[in-house]
Amino acid sequence: FTENGERWKHGRVGMAPAFASQHIKRMNDICAKQLNIWITNTLNPMVEHGEAFDVVKEMISLTLNVICEAAFEYDISIEEMNSFLLHLEIASREFIMMNPLHKYFPFLFPQVWKAKRSAQALMDLAHRIMENYRQQSARKKANNDFEEDTILKRIMENSNYECENERAADVISLLVAGYDSTSCTISWLLLNLARYNPPELATYRKKAAKLPKEEWGRIDELQYIIKEGMRLNPMAAIGSMRLAGKDVTYRDPTSSSSEDIIIPKDSFVLLNYFSMFRNPEYYDDPDKFLPSRWANASKDEEQNNRMNQALIPFSLGHRNCV
Numbered sequence: 001f002t003e004n005g006e007r008w009k010h011g012r013v014g015m016a017p018a019f020a021s022q023h024i025k026r027m028n029d030i031c032a033k034q035l036n037i038w039i040t041n042t043l044n045p046m047v048e049h050g051e052a053f054d055v056v057k058e059m060i061s062l063t064l065n066v067i068c069e070a071a072f073e074y075d076i077s078i079e080e081m082n083s084f085l086l087h088l089e090i091a092s093r094e095f096i097m098m099n100p101l102h103k104y105f106p107f108l109f110p111q112v113w114k115a116k117r118s119a120q121a122l123m124d125l126a127h128r129i130m131e132n133y134r135q136q137s138a139r140k141k142a143n144n145d146f147e148e149d150t151i152l153k154r155i156m157e158n159s160n161y162e163c164e165n166e167r168a169a170d171v172i173s174l175l176v177a178g179y180d181s182t183s184c185t186i187s188w189l190l191l192n193l194a195r196y197n198p199p200e201l202a203t204y205r206k207k208a209a210k211l212p213k214e215e216w217g218r219i220d221e222l223q224y225i226i227k228e229g230m231r232l233n234p235m236a237a238i239g240s241m242r243l244a245g246k247d248v249t250y251r252d253p254t255s256s257s258s259e260d261i262i263i264p265k266d267s268f269v270l271l272n273y274f275s276m277f278r279n280p281e282y283y284d285d286p287d288k289f290l291p292s293r294w295a296n297a298s299k300d301e302e303q304n305n306r307m308n309q310a311l312i313p314f315s316l317g318h319r320n321c322v
Helices: 005-019 021-048 055-072 078-095 100-104 110-142 151-156 164-196 199-208 213-218 220-232 273-277 292-297 301-310
Strands: 240-243 248-250 261-263 268-271
Touching: 005 151, 021 055, 055 078, 055 110, 055 151, 055 164, 078 110, 110 151, 110 164, 151 164, 164 220, 199 220, 199 292, 220 273, 220 292, 292 301
Parallel strands: none
Antiparallel strands: 240 268, 248 261
16 A cells, blocks of 8 residues: 555556456446345345344445455455455554554564464465466366456466566455445445435436346436445545645635745645535535535536535545555
8 A cells, every 4th residue: 555666566567458438348247246136135135034234234235245256366265255354454553553562572472473473464365365266267278268358367467576476466456445445435325314314315216127237327316325435435545645746835715824834845744535525615505415416516617616626535646545
């Protein structure tokens, strides 16, 4: 997540073609297939028996299955999934929130070694995914079968990686970033829909009933619901951080002061999404789940621009979400 320079650039540029429109359609088809499997095997039996379920747990499982198949052509097992989540929690707790003493005196703290073992377990999963790709690719080439242009294919064929561990690190980075953001966003959205049942949901269902599945994503009400969900519960609520590469002069348009604000070079700038997306200057009743705000804004170009410019859940610039 924090790579810079050529190491970051070649990885980013190398993966970009895998997100072309024709590949997005293939990924959408996999999403639909995995969703139907989950509905048939998990949701419908729970509905029939009147059982409650943990929406976050279910969306994590669904999302991991989708990402592994769509991006890596890998069928992740339940055991691997549980192991991945456990080791990710252990490693993240130590390395993200690291106590400075742990960094300089790791031999004194057992949790550091436990976290390192968990990090290695994550890398082992990435290497299994890569080895599975090699075996599948060899079989397809031997049989002259068509090979999909997947994200993993782009990683594996990118000669700019210096070693296999660099490839494995990118596989884990994509897996972590993809499953966490997507599963949490969908979970919050489903909870808000169940809690508030906005009228846009009924309108969407009526329109969808008259259209083929391929056109459901273009229905305005669905866009309003998704945008409102990402606004109220952003996937990275803390936001994104940037290091200023030069002195930046900025003037707050909402301030009565005529003085410029100087952001010195090498300053860390944090864009806090939670407060930004609930700023009453841009959103009326900012703490409420109101998909209708986007329908109303679409009738006022200035207001629509203000609201959309304030909503950047995937960040901006070269380091935005891939």
